[in-house]
Amino acid sequence: xxxxxxxxxxxxxxxxxxxxxxxxxxxxxxxxxxxxxxxxxxxxxxxxxxxxxxxxxxxxxxxxxxxxxxxxxxxxxxxxxxxxxxxxxxxxxxxxxxxxxxxxxxxxxxxxxxxxxxxxxxxxxxxxxxxxxxxxxxxxxxxxxxxxxxxxxxxxxxxxxxxxxxxxxxxxxxxxxxxxxxxxxxxxxxxxxxxxxxxxxxxxxxxxxxxxxxxxxxxxxxxxxxxxxxxxxxxxxxxxxxxxxxxxxxxxxxxxxxxxxxxxxxxxxxxxxxxxxxxxxxxxxxxxxxxxxxxxxxxxxxxxxxxxxxxxxxxxxxxxxxxxxxxxxxxxxxxxxxxxxxxxxxxxxxxxxxxxxxxxxxxxxxxxxxxxxxxxxxxxxxxxxxxxxxxxxxxxxxxxxxxxxxxxxxxxxxxxxxxxxxxxxxxxxxxxxxxxxxxxxxxxxxxxxxxxxxxxxxxxxxxxxxxxxxxxxxxxxxxxxxxxxxxxxxxxxxxxxxxxxxxxxxxxxxxxxxxxxxxxxxxxxxxxxxxxxxxxxxxxxxxxxxxxxxxxxx
Numbered sequence: 001x002x003x004x005x006x007x008x009x010x011x012x013x014x015x016x017x018x019x020x021x022x023x024x025x026x027x028x029x030x031x032x033x034x035x036x037x038x039x040x041x042x043x044x045x046x047x048x049x050x051x052x053x054x055x056x057x058x059x060x061x062x063x064x065x066x067x068x069x070x071x072x073x074x075x076x077x078x079x080x081x082x083x084x085x086x087x088x089x090x091x092x093x094x095x096x097x098x099x100x101x102x103x104x105x106x107x108x109x110x111x112x113x114x115x116x117x118x119x120x121x122x123x124x125x126x127x128x129x130x131x132x133x134x135x136x137x138x139x140x141x142x143x144x145x146x147x148x149x150x151x152x153x154x155x156x157x158x159x160x161x162x163x164x165x166x167x168x169x170x171x172x173x174x175x176x177x178x179x180x181x182x183x184x185x186x187x188x189x190x191x192x193x194x195x196x197x198x199x200x201x202x203x204x205x206x207x208x209x210x211x212x213x214x215x216x217x218x219x220x221x222x223x224x225x226x227x228x229x230x231x232x233x234x235x236x237x238x239x240x241x242x243x244x245x246x247x248x249x250x251x252x253x254x255x256x257x258x259x260x261x262x263x264x265x266x267x268x269x270x271x272x273x274x275x276x277x278x279x280x281x282x283x284x285x286x287x288x289x290x291x292x293x294x295x296x297x298x299x300x301x302x303x304x305x306x307x308x309x310x311x312x313x314x315x316x317x318x319x320x321x322x323x324x325x326x327x328x329x330x331x332x333x334x335x336x337x338x339x340x341x342x343x344x345x346x347x348x349x350x351x352x353x354x355x356x357x358x359x360x361x362x363x364x365x366x367x368x369x370x371x372x373x374x375x376x377x378x379x380x381x382x383x384x385x386x387x388x389x390x391x392x393x394x395x396x397x398x399x400x401x402x403x404x405x406x407x408x409x410x411x412x413x414x415x416x417x418x419x420x421x422x423x424x425x426x427x428x429x430x431x432x433x434x435x436x437x438x439x440x441x442x443x444x445x446x447x448x449x450x451x452x453x454x455x456x457x458x459x460x461x462x463x464x465x466x467x468x469x470x471x472x473x474x475x476x477x478x479x480x481x482x483x484x485x486x487x488x489x490x491x492x493x494x495x496x497x498x499x500x501x502x503x504x505x506x507x508x509x510x511x512x513x514x515x516x517x518x519x520x521x522x523x524x525x526x527x528x529x530x531x532x533x534x535x536x537x538x539x540x541x542x543x544x545x546x547x548x549x550x551x552x553x554x
Contacts, residue, residue, distance in 0.1 A: 013069055013186040017060045020076050020189035023197025024053050028083055034090040042086050049086070052079045066185070073188045077180055080196035081173050088206055092165040096128050097143075098208025101164045104141040105152040114141055114148065115298065116305030131319045131488050133339075133534040135479030142312030146248040146294050147210035164208035172196070172205040175216030179396055182223040187399045194392045204389055210249040211389045217245035218252060222369055222393045224400045225259055229267040229279030239283045243290025250313055251390060254372040257354055260284060262368050265361040268410035276410070313381075319488050319532055320539060324382025328441040331486075335530075335539035336443030337472060339380065341436045346379030349433035356426050358411065365406035369397040378437045445540035446472040447501070451529045453546060454510060460517040461546060463495065466509045466529060473503040476538065478531040480511050484521045488530075490514040520546055 028046060035042035056075050063069055094102075099122040104114040118139035123129055130138040141148070147167060154163035176195035180188045195201055205212045221228075221242045228238055242259070245252040260280055268276035292299070298306040308315070320326040320339065329336040353371050357364050364371065369390070376386045414425060447468050454463040470476055477500040480492045497509030521527070531540045 010066075010186060013066070014060055016187070016193070017069060017072055017076060017189045018057060020073075020080075020193040020197055021053055021056045021060060023193050024049070024076070024080055024083060026197065027087065027199035027203075031083065031087045031090060035086065039090060042089055045082060046086055049079050049083050070185050070188070073180075073185075073192070076189055077177070077192045077196075080192050081176075084169060084173060084196055084202050084205075087202060088165060088169045092161050092169075092206050094122075094125065094127055094161040095207035095209070096123065096130065097210060098161045098164040098168075099123070099127055100141045101143070101148050101151055101208055101210065102155070102161065104145075104148045105155060105163070108148065108152055109155065113302050113305060114145070115302055115309030116140055129490060130316070131481070131491060131532075133317045133319055133479070133532045133537050135477075135491055135532070135534075137490075138312070138316050138318065140309065140312065142309055142316065143210045143249055144247045144291075144295065144310050145298055146244060147208075147213045149294070150213070161208060165206050168208050168210070168212040169202070169205040171213040171216040172201060175219045175392075178216075179219045179223065179392065182220065183396070183399055190395055190399065191392070194395045200388055201392065204385060209385070209389070211251050211385070214245045214248040214252050215389060215392060217241045217248060218255070218390075218393055219396060221245065221259070222396045225368070225397065226262070226266055226365075226401050226405045228259070228283060229263045229276070231279075235283070236286055239286035240290045242283070243287035244294065246287065247291045247294040250310070251386065254350065254375070255369065255390075255393075256287075258357055258368045258372055261354065261358050262361060262365055262409075265358070265365070265409040265411060266406070269408040317534060317537065318381055320380050321488055322376075322379075322382030323384050324377040324379065325437055325441060326380055326382050329443070329539055330541075333441075333445075335445035335447075335541045336440055337446040337536065337538045338440050338443035339539050340537040341440035341443075342378060342380045345433045345436035345440060346375045348436050349378050349430065350375040352430045352433050355429045359414065359425065359429075360422070361409050361411045362406045365409060366397065366401050366403050368401075369393045375433075378433060443538075444471075445542075446470060446474075446476060446533075446538050447478060447531050447540035449529055449531065449540060449542040451542060451544045456546075457517075460519050462513060462517045464492070464511045464529065464544070466497075466511060468501055468507045468509065468531070470501040470503055470505050470507075474536060475500050475502050476533045477501075477535075478509075478533055478540070480509065481530050481532075482511075482513070482518060482544070483528050483530060484518075484525055523547060 028049065032043055032046040035046060052075060056072055060069065060072055063072065103119050103122055107114045107117065120139045123139065132138055150167045151164045154166060157163050172195060176191055179191040179195065183191055201212065221238050228235060242256065246256065260283070263283060264276050264280045267279045271279065320330050326342055329339065353374060357368065357371060373387050373390060376382055414422060447470055449466055449468050451464050451466045453461050454465045456462060466480065468478065481489050482492060483489050492511040492513060495510040495512050498507050501507045527544045527546050528541050529544050
């Protein structure tokens with residue numbers, strides 16, 4: 001059969017193929033540079049990929065038929081997969097998540113406990129710490145076990161980061177292929193674009209993030225998710241994948257209630273309350289059974305540490321970090337004595353959004369894969385990875401879940417009132433989260449601090465003297481760190497000073513840099529002393545007037 005004529009090949013399909021092709025250039029030069037010196041085979045493959053990108057770019061604009069354009073979509077996918085594995089071979093490295101996953105897998109193979117076990121020695125080679133408000137760091141494995149279970153059989157590859165990175169990268173590739181196959185033909189290059197293009201998600205995969213495995217399992221769940229609950233083998237498979245995703249990382253826990261609520265509304269509009277309840281029970285039961293099967297060994301062997309481990313991101317009390325509203329207290333003010341309300345605001349927003357979703361599912365149904373992540377913008381940990389790692393699911397739903405699919409969905413009847421009644425109801429449901437975040441952001445720093453260098457050279461500071469005044473009523477146990485930019489550093493050692501400061505009391509602390517010295521940044525950089533307390537959870541910050549001393553004249 002000959003290709004369809006050119007007029008049947010939509011121009012937007014050509015542009016989408018071209019965009020996916022162009023996105024493969026991003027980061028490719030760095031891969032080639034890393035390989036050219038000592039891995040010539042990889043460098044040669046990258047050069048072939050460059051040729052493929054160029055040729056595909058030309059053909060995407062000149063081929064006539066839709067079938068030919070579909071073949072080019074496949075070429076773009078294959079090229080992207082090759083580049084992802086080339087990058088993995090030369091750029092994989094330990095992150096805190098891959099280091100913990102690898103160590104947990106190693107402990108599992110030796111029959112030792114994997115949860116609740118601190119491994120501080122893993123964090124000695126430029127691996128990021130997770131400081132907590134208690135003045136320490138989280139050195140334990142805090143994720144559901146599936147990624148660790150998948151990593152264990154690959155430990156023979158070596159003691160580095162490759163086993164964990166190979167698991168997450170391969171999961172990303174398989175998830176991309178599944179999405180590519182499930183999407184309508186003209187949209188397939190969009191899967192390549194958002195999953196493997198831009199270099200965003202593949203970077204997290206090379207660092208061994210368990211969330212990438214969760215993403216891969218969520219792909220078949222989200223594509224045409226409005227068909228869930230209709231029965232058949234696909235229904236069982238989707239439910240099993242949902243359970244596996246929840247057994248990989250905690251982010252799917254936030255998406256699941258929205259999907260379940262959406263499925264109930266859709267099936268109740270078709271089958272009535274009993275039929276919808278049965279459909280949801282079947283999905284939830286299958287997902288829960290899958291999740292429990294994956295976790296079974298740990299439920300039996302170490303139930304208490306396993307439970308606290310998988311709940312760790314919610315309970316660990318990590319310090320503020322991210323790109324959300326916590327930046328108000330981190331950078332724009334000097335702190336807050338109501339930091340915990342950021343966490344409350346995130347949870348309240350999750351509950352509020354779910355309630356609004358249920359009430360207005362006919363309008364909000366297509367946004368089910370985006371709404372859950374809005375809550376993280378208010379949380380104490382508001383990192384961009386929580387958003388971008390799940391963005392491929394946004395595309396999968398946007399392409400396969402049209403707004404018309406919710407036309408007959410059931411939603412609770414609201415009393416008829418004025419024109420703005422529905423808006424008022426939605427605002428009332430979201431108001432508690434807004435009030436909570438306002439309470440957190442408007443809090444003041446409980447500790448007034450004044451810091452001076454106690455021991456320094458022209459370019460470094462070894463110790464600081466910090467004079468503290470507790471302006472509140474509660475006794476506070478401060479833990480100090482010094483930051484010179486975004487993010488958090490390690491805690492400074494207290495050489496002298498009390499363990500706590502009583503309400504309205506004053507104290508003086510002598511602090512030592514955790515690395516022995518703090519190298520002063522250039523002129524214009526902001527240096528801040530931060531004091532965290534755990535009970536109550538507070539943050540106090542103060543700028544330190546430290547600058548590099550000019551070099552002596554020759």
